[in-house]
Amino acid sequence: MAKSNAPITEHLAYLLAQANREINRQLELRLSKEGVPVEQWRILKVLSDGDGHSMGELADAVLLNHPTLTKMIDRMVSDTLVYRLQDPNDRRKVLMFISDRGKVLCKKLNSLAVDQEEHILESYGDKSTSELKRLLENLIDSSN
Amino acid sequence: MAKSNAPITEHLAYLLAQANREINRQLELRLSKEGVPVEQWRILKVLSDGDGHSMGELADAVLLNHPTLTKMIDRMVSDTLVYRLQDPNDRRKVLMFISDRGKVLCKKLNSLAVDQEEHILESYGDKSTSELKRLLENLIDSSN
DNA sequence: TTGAAAATATTGAATATTCAACAATTGAAG
DNA sequence: CTTCAATTGTTGAATATTCAATATTTTCAA
Numbered sequence: 001m002a003k004s005n006a007p008i009t010e011h012l013a014y015l016l017a018q019a020n021r022e023i024n025r026q027l028e029l030r031l032s033k034e035g036v037p038v039e040q041w042r043i044l045k046v047l048s049d050g051d052g053h054s055m056g057e058l059a060d061a062v063l064l065n066h067p068t069l070t071k072m073i074d075r076m077v078s079d080t081l082v083y084r085l086q087d088p089n090d091r092r093k094v095l096m097f098i099s100d101r102g103k104v105l106c107k108k109l110n111s112l113a114v115d116q117e118e119h120i121l122e123s124y125g126d127k128s129t130s131e132l133k134r135l136l137e138n139l140i141d142s143s144n
Numbered sequence: 145m146a147k148s149n150a151p152i153t154e155h156l157a158y159l160l161a162q163a164n165r166e167i168n169r170q171l172e173l174r175l176s177k178e179g180v181p182v183e184q185w186r187i188l189k190v191l192s193d194g195d196g197h198s199m200g201e202l203a204d205a206v207l208l209n210h211p212t213l214t215k216m217i218d219r220m221v222s223d224t225l226v227y228r229l230q231d232p233n234d235r236r237k238v239l240m241f242i243s244d245r246g247k248v249l250c251k252k253l254n255s256l257a258v259d260q261e262e263h264i265l266e267s268y269g270d271k272s273t274s275e276l277k278r279l280l281e282n283l284i285d286s287s288n
Numbered sequence: 289t290t291g292a293a294a295a296t297a298t299t300g301a302a303t304a305t306t307c308a309a310c311a312a313t314t315g316a317a318g
Numbered sequence: 319c320t321t322c323a324a325t326t327g328t329t330g331a332a333t334a335t336t337c338a339a340t341a342t343t344t345t346c347a348a
Contacts, residue, residue: 214298
């Protein structure tokens with residue numbers, strides 16, 4: 001039974017927030033070399049399968065609310081990293097695609113992100129990392 | 145060696161963000177019963193040791209930037225949940241204290257938070273939870 | 289002791305996010 | 319068929335966060 005007088009540092013919600021904050025900050029720092037926020041990297045990465053993704057689908061995948069995504073996509077369209085196309089099968093939907101410029105940028109970003117993963121592997125260990133990933137996946141699955 | 149063409153769902157940074165988002169959303173939902181954002185619960189919890197905590201110390205502990213904390217504290221002072229006192233030993237510092245009203249609210253929030261932890265324990269399992277906490281603590285430690 | 293640098297907290301302007309309302313399209317029941 | 323509810327995406331206003339600049343106090347070297 002969890003104790004209500006336990007320090008906040010023992011709460012799973014807090015540990016997740018703290019770890020996320022730290023890792024995200026590191027990633028942000030690397031991606032800032034290309035002047036790109038983490039969310040834009042996620043968007044490019046998801047779209048880099050070349051398929052069209054609807055806004056709703058994309059919002060889920062990149063962990064953003066719909067209006068926030070819409071506005072971020074507006075910027076990325078201005079930067080010609082992605083483009084919109086109406087879904088011919090369901091005209092309510094907008095399908096997002098990555099541009100050639102987006103693909104080039106995505107490659108650079110991927111390698112910066114991989115740098116970070118490797119840095120984590122070094123300091124945190126191979127075994128711990130894969131075990132942590134496994135547990136996080138299970139937690140996410142069990143939360144639906 | 146991490147692969148740069150791996151899907152985003154295999155990146156530790158993404159899994160952490162996703163898990164954090166989900167768990168935080170659940171907690172947010174419970175705390176909304178008292179109309180309090182998660183960050184305010186953290187603040188109350190940290191201050192509930194009765195000691196005075198400087199703004200910088202508090203910002204670290206509750207995972208907020210300084211200006212964001214200042215403005216949130218302004219609101220909480222208006223709500224008489226906490227109060228400011230100048231540190232007599234270092235007059236640059238402001239020491240934050242929890243009020244009686246804050247303590248009462250904090251108790252209610254604690255029990256809502258414990259509800260959530262117990263819900264996680266049920267669906268995710270005792271063993272996985274403590275193992276995950278351990279790994280997260282190690283990750284945080286290894287990131288400094 | 290003095291004066292420059294560091295530490296601490298706050299402020300205001302710029303930026304980003306969220307909430308609620310809206311418009312357009314589709315689905316589905318009668 | 320027709321109409322009404324549900325789905326999808328965007329917009330504008332309200333709110334929150336962040337960045338850079340500021341004010342105050344302390345520290346420390348000369």
